[in-house]
Amino acid sequence: MMTSEDDIARGYLSSADVERLFPARVARIARGTLTYTEKGRILVKAGEIDSKWRGGKFNGIEYFHFRFPEQSATMAAFLLREGLHRLVPESLQPPTPAEVEAEWQRLAAQREAILGWARAKKALSEIVQTYRFERRRGTYSHSAHSAAAKTVEQIDRSVDDAMTYAGVCIEWAEREHRAWFWRCAPNDQVL
Numbered sequence: 001m002m003t004s005e006d007d008i009a010r011g012y013l014s015s016a017d018v019e020r021l022f023p024a025r026v027a028r029i030a031r032g033t034l035t036y037t038e039k040g041r042i043l044v045k046a047g048e049i050d051s052k053w054r055g056g057k058f059n060g061i062e063y064f065h066f067r068f069p070e071q072s073a074t075m076a077a078f079l080l081r082e083g084l085h086r087l088v089p090e091s092l093q094p095p096t097p098a099e100v101e102a103e104w105q106r107l108a109a110q111r112e113a114i115l116g117w118a119r120a121k122k123a124l125s126e127i128v129q130t131y132r133f134e135r136r137r138g139t140y141s142h143s144a145h146s147a148a149a150k151t152v153e154q155i156d157r158s159v160d161d162a163m164t165y166a167g168v169c170i171e172w173a174e175r176e177h178r179a180w181f182w183r184c185a186p187n188d189q190v191l
Helices: 004-010 015-021 036-049 069-081 097-120 124-136 141-155 162-176 178-184
Strands: 024-029 054-058 061-066
Touching: 015 178, 024 069, 024 097, 036 069, 054 162, 061 069, 097 124, 097 162, 124 141, 124 162, 141 162, 162 178
Parallel strands: none
Antiparallel strands: 024 061, 054 061
């Protein structure tokens, strides 16, 4: 018989369960490229911190979920100290801690600007619904995200990074309306 420990170890958790069981989250800016050695160092460190950690990547940000705040603080310090954030697409260049902090501030301002744009265009629902519809059809996250980006392009051709615009809207809806957001899954499947 499967125990709750098996569920955690084998990956049978919804995003709501991950947040409930692993509430301490740290993020890494993941636009550039890591070497295989750097990827390995990250995985080893996360496993040393908590063998049951969870992770995922969306919209250029890689997330690490841990059970305790001290664990996420340890991982955040490791990522910064070891220069494992990547700010520039396809770059191997590690940024300085000051550059990482400036980028987090820029991303926060960008997020607010994009949500303001989506509200002004009355497009938030349409973008998110496109993503949800694609997920309901069984499409993987990246393809559904691309479909939502096409919706952004149809709404406003002047947007230069439709994937980022769609991603910000999707993340906002998933965070603010989680139960509604994930009801798009057919037959109660966990996405």
